[in-house]
Amino acid sequence: MDAASNAVFWQEKWERGETGFHEARANPFLTRHFGALDLPVAARIFVPLCGMSQDMVWLAGQGYRVIGCELSEIAVERFFSDLGVTPDVVQVGTLRRFSAGAISIFAGNIFDLTPDALGPVEAIYDRAALIALPEDLRRAYVAHLLALTGSVPELLVTLAYDQSCLKGPPFSVDEGFVREAYGEAYEIRRLESREVEGGLKGRCPATENVWQFSPLGAGS
Numbered sequence: 001m002d003a004a005s006n007a008v009f010w011q012e013k014w015e016r017g018e019t020g021f022h023e024a025r026a027n028p029f030l031t032r033h034f035g036a037l038d039l040p041v042a043a044r045i046f047v048p049l050c051g052m053s054q055d056m057v058w059l060a061g062q063g064y065r066v067i068g069c070e071l072s073e074i075a076v077e078r079f080f081s082d083l084g085v086t087p088d089v090v091q092v093g094t095l096r097r098f099s100a101g102a103i104s105i106f107a108g109n110i111f112d113l114t115p116d117a118l119g120p121v122e123a124i125y126d127r128a129a130l131i132a133l134p135e136d137l138r139r140a141y142v143a144h145l146l147a148l149t150g151s152v153p154e155l156l157v158t159l160a161y162d163q164s165c166l167k168g169p170p171f172s173v174d175e176g177f178v179r180e181a182y183g184e185a186y187e188i189r190r191l192e193s194r195e196v197e198g199g200l201k202g203r204c205p206a207t208e209n210v211w212q213f214s215p216l217g218a219g220s
Contacts, residue, residue: 026058052079
């Protein structure tokens with residue numbers, strides 16, 4: 001699947017309201033492990049392909065400033081509507097930035113987001129971005145993410161399962177890909193590995209993995 005086809009796929013999912021992947025509360029991996037990044041108060045956290053994730057609300061509640069990027073403007077509008085706030089909206093190149101309080105979200109294709117538009121961030125939280133992309137786009141995404149952020153600390157959540165069992169998304173991302181794609185920029189540590197109760201979509205045995213990325217040379 002190329003980038004254009006992938007974008008259409010996700011836009012249509014939001015338009016049809018097919019959002020079973022949305023979690024109604026903050027992800028327990030986030031609440032359990034984000035402190036491992038040891039970030040300063042009010043650090044800016046980038047959440048790629050954020051949807052209308054409650055993880056952003058949790059991060060803001062911890063005192064962080066949150067910058068998301070989401071392809072679907074429907075998702076962004078619903079996120080702020082559910083919060084009961086009216087965001088300020090500014091055009092930034094081909095994207096639109098919605099902002100209210102400690103949370104800003106760029107609506108548009110993440111590959112159109114530039115480092116200047118994003119601004120400096122202190123960390124990345126990726127629960128749903130990497131696993132939403134087929135392998136060819138995953139490699140392009142990782143390269144773009146590193147170019148955007150300059151390899152800041154990251155908390156990443158992945159799924160691993162037999163890809164022949166399900167087409168995806170979410171896609172299976174094994175340890176080999178994680179270490180190959182990120183290993184030149186980061187020291188990689190697995191914080192937790194857990195079997196998906198009942199299997200992925202009730203069909204495939206699957207494992208969720210939580211990874212901490214520390215920039216190479218940081219603190220050493």
